[in-house]
Amino acid sequence: MTNPSAITHLFKASMTEEEIAAAAFLARYTGDTRTMYLADLRILFDWCAVNGINPLQASRVHLEFFARYLEEERGNGAAAVHRRLSTLKGFYRIALADDRITKDPTVFLRMPKVQYDEARTLGLSRIELGRLVATARASSPTNGALVTLMGLLGLRVSEACNVQIEDFAHEVRGHQVLRLVGKGGKPATIPLPVPVLRALRECAGDRTSGPLILRKNGTPMDRRAAYTRIKSLAKAAGLPAGVHPHTLRHASITAALDAGAPLRDAQIFARHSDPRITTRYDRGRQNLDRHAAHLVSAFISGAA
Structure with missing residues (x-):
């Protein structure tokens, strides 16, 4: 077969x-x-x-x-x-x-239980993300653009690697924007704040078309190369081990919530189809702050 x-x-x-x-x-x-x-x-x-x-x-x-x-x-x-x-x-x-089988064999298939400790997936703090962005921009315009796209715009690694210079040559209602096709073939139009647009333009240089993020040999950046680049930059920035491209997207969504963005606006920023996915980021970032251990400790300490 x-x-x-x-x-x-x-x-x-x-x-x-x-x-x-x-x-x-x-x-x-x-x-x-x-x-x-x-x-x-x-x-x-x-x-x-x-x-x-x-x-x-x-x-x-x-x-x-x-x-x-x-x-x-x-x-x-x-x-x-x-x-x-x-x-x-x-x-x-x-x-x-499609009538290729007469019965679905997965109907009663046992699925393993997957447990998530949301407090362990908080990602980078505001200070850590800022340090990574600064380290990337200081090392090269290419690294600056790569980290900016994922860390400040919340792009997935494949989306960042696929950005073309022509994709941010548009203006909509007075905003310079980035147009892309994201996960599931969903189109998105994202406004570009001045620091982001500056990083993208510095990376493009004199080029007016083609892939924005290039490797040192001039070929387009891919997922594997981006993963290696992010790990190297994270180490240079003195961040904990385990930082990878999705860590940046995670950190950017958490930063949006921490900065005061309403959950609906954060969902649009993250381009989540289900608000419950965004809620997980919101719930996870404050689990330790809201944890009942603080109340119990203070309550019992008063009687000790």
Whole structure:
């Protein structure tokens, strides 16, 4: 059985039924999302091939064993297993809708519980983010623009890497703006405050078109290169280990809330489709400040 790793142009000649099913599912997505889902399907298809199972004939029991394979042999944590199984839920849901299977094997599939400690995901403080921005701008215009896009505008790393110089050559109602297509193919128009616009223009220099963020060899910045660059800059700024591109986006959303932006405005800034996602940032940033431990300590200390 072939696996879907060769499906880069989706439908083509000599595809098996399961490859067509995979292509039909992947066609719903673009960019990094499609790449991630393709990797998840490849793991399933490879496992099925080793065990002599047609993915379109897999039962819930097969997928339960596949989940144990992810945990025990691949060493995936609960969050990774949950995400991969969620991909399979989407795949089989579309296969059922397309009449490629008669029953969805994921309906009663056990999903691992993923626990989040919101107090541990506060990201960078205002001082730390400011120090990182200053370090990046002092090192080079390219680094300054990269960190500014993620840390001050809240862009995802793929969005920052894909910014073209032409994308911020627009003015809307007196505001210089950046136009982009974000996650899920959603267009966005973002106003550019003066410090942000200055950083972008310094990075562009004399260029008037093409990718804004370039690597030292002149090729466009990609996710992997951006990850390495951010880690290096964070170390130079004296920040704790573990800073990565999404840390900057997280910090920018938290900063919007800390600066007093209403939750609705913060949701628009973050471009979250569900306000509950933004609420998590709001709840997490003040968990330690509001924690009842402060009240209990003060209450009991008065009687001690």
